[in-house]
Amino acid sequence: MKRLVLGIAFLGLLGMSCSSDDDNSNENTTADGSFTVTIENIAPVNAFLKSGVFNTPAGDANPGPATPGKKYEFTIDAGRSQKLSFITMLAATNDAFFGPGNDGIALYDDNGNPISDDVTDQVYLWDAGTEVNEEPAVGPNTVTNQSGPNTGVVENGNVLLMSNVTNGEAFDFPEVNDIINVSVTYIEGTQFLISIEDLANATLSTSLGDRVAPLSPGVYVVHGGTNPLFTEGEPDLGQGVENIAEDGDVTNLGNYTADNTGVTYPASPGVWVVHNDGTKPLFTEGAVDYGNGVEAIAEDGNTALLGANVLSLEGVTKGAIFNTPVGSSSPGPILPGSSYAFTFDAQVGDHLSFVNMLAATNDVFFGTSDEGIALFDANGNAISGDLTNSIYLWDVGTEVNEEPAIGPNTVTNQLDSNTGIEENGTVILLNNTNDGFTYPAVNTLLKVTITAN
Incomplete structure (x- = not known):
C-alpha cells in the first residue's frame, strides 16, 4: 500500500483560514455569469522518497x-x-x-x-x-x-x-x-x-x-x-x-x-480572486512579491494574510480562501485524488487568478499568469472547460530552494514556518529558476477545470 506523510508544521498551517471558504466574496458586483472552478490533485502517489x-x-x-x-x-x-x-x-x-x-x-x-x-x-x-x-x-x-x-x-x-x-x-x-x-x-x-x-x-x-x-x-x-x-x-x-x-x-x-520512488506532492489551500482586465492583483512576473500574503502561501500553505487582504488588492471585485477538500468537513491540503472547488459570479471583462502552494517545496506555488484568465471570450460568452494549460508553477523568490521533500526548510521538514534562507528574488516561472532540482509538469500534478453554470 502506498503511503504519504506530511510535516506537522505544514498540516497546522494549512488549517489556518478566515471564517469560511468563500466568506470574503464581494456581493455588490452585478453578475453576468456564474462559474465553478475545480482544482484536482492528480499527482502520482509514491510509497518511498x-x-x-x-x-x-x-x-x-x-x-x-x-x-x-x-x-x-x-x-x-x-x-x-x-x-x-x-x-x-x-x-x-x-x-x-x-x-x-x-x-x-x-x-x-x-x-x-x-x-x-x-x-x-x-x-x-x-x-x-x-x-x-x-x-x-x-x-x-x-x-x-x-x-x-x-x-x-x-x-x-x-x-x-x-x-x-x-x-x-x-x-x-x-x-x-x-x-x-x-x-x-x-x-x-x-x-x-x-x-x-x-x-x-x-x-x-x-x-x-x-x-x-x-x-x-x-x-x-x-x-x-x-x-x-x-x-x-x-x-x-x-x-x-x-x-x-x-x-x-x-x-x-x-x-x-x-x-514506486519519488516525491508525492500535495497542494495547499489557496486564495482566488475575480479582478478587472489588465490588473495584476496577486503578483507581477519578474517583480518582487507584493507582501500581501502570496509568500505565506508559497512557503507555508498559510492563507490567512492573503485572505485578509483579498478585497484590498488592485482591481479585485471579489475573492476568497479555498481550503476545504471536496467531501471533507475541515480545512487541509488536497492529496492525490482529492480536490478543491469554489463558485463565484463575474461580469464580462473579468479575469480569474488564484494561488496555492506546491507542497514539499520551499516557496513554489501554482497560479495563473499574473494577469489571470479571461472569464468570457471575445463574444462575451462565458468560458467552460479544462484550464490546466493556463496554470503554471511559480517561484515566489522569497526563500532559497532546496531539494523537494528533503531540504530542511521545505514545508514538510521545517521546524517552524518561514524558516528558510531568504532569497530576495523576484517572482519567476519555476522552469526559469535553474536551481538544479527536477520538478514535474503542472499537468501531471493538477487538473483545473471551470464550468459556466
Missing part, C-alpha cells in the same frame, strides 16, 4: 554476501520527516531477515538534529512466514543447502519476529547484536552514511557445529509513515521481501521500490 539496492561489500569488487567481518555501506538523503528501512537476509536460514520495526529508523532526533549513532537496537530478526523453517545451515532447503531458489515447503504464514515463531523447527538464534551492527553517520546537509556490518564473530551454533552467519544483499528505502515493506502479523506483500528472505535475491524488491 528514496530507495536503492546494496549488494557489494565495502572493499569488494563484485556483488555478493557480506561474510563475517565485512559490511555494506551506502549513502542516503533524507529530510526530518523521513525514516530508513531495509531488508537483508540472515543467510543459512529458510526465510529469516534483518530489518527495522514498522516505524523505520529515525535519522533526526526530537529537536530536528541529524544523528550519528549505532542503531542496532532498532533492528530485529524477522521470519517472512513464506517457507517452513529448518535448522539453519543444516536443513535441506536452507539457502546454503537448497538445490535452487524457492525450494522449501510453503508456509503461508505471517511476518513475525523470529522470537515469536512457533512453526517449523525451533532454533536458538543469537542476539541480533551478536550477528549484525547497523550505524548511521551524518555527513552533511541531508546526507547520511549507512553501515550494515556482519560481525567478525557472527556464527550460528548448529547440530553440526558452528556455522558462519553471512548477510545477503538487500534493499533500502527512505520513507514516511509506517510499514513500508511489510507489516508485522500480516502475510508478505508479494513485492519481493520473500525473494530476499529466502534466497538473498534483491531483483524483485529492488524493481518494485524503484518503480
